[in-house]
Amino acid sequence: MAIVFWDAKGVILLDILRQGQFINAAQYCSTLECFRNAIRRKKPGLLRRGFVLQHDATPHSANLTQQWLQRYGWEILPHSAQNPDLVPSDFHLFGPLKCHLGGMAFETEGDLVGESKNWWHILTLISFE
Secondary structure, eight states: OEEEEEETTEEEEEEEOOTTOOOOHHHHHHHHHHHHHHHHHHSTTHHHHOOEEEOOSGGGGSHHHHHHHHHHTOEEEOOOTTOGGGOHHIIIIIHHHHHHHTTOOOSSHHHHHHHHHHHHHHHHTSOOO
């Protein structure tokens, strides 16, 4: 499973969970902390200026996650889980990744993860605009 945070200029953080690992509120909060650190490194000043975060993962509604988000004052764009039209990641990120990986064969999970990370890295070099 991949958790991706991105903006119009590319991928800010990619967190790939190990096979069999599932996302829960504690894991998601840990990933949010990594995202916060990635923002500090890659987008200086963004935390001070503010931004709007759009989730498409269920753990964002858990109390633990809500407390984490409130602690840092992050604004969340409302999202209906029943409306896939509001999930730009499926169109801009995962669809093209699926096309890229289509027809490839991988001997190990590590090979698949490596190729995926390489593709995500390329996205950080181009703009989505």
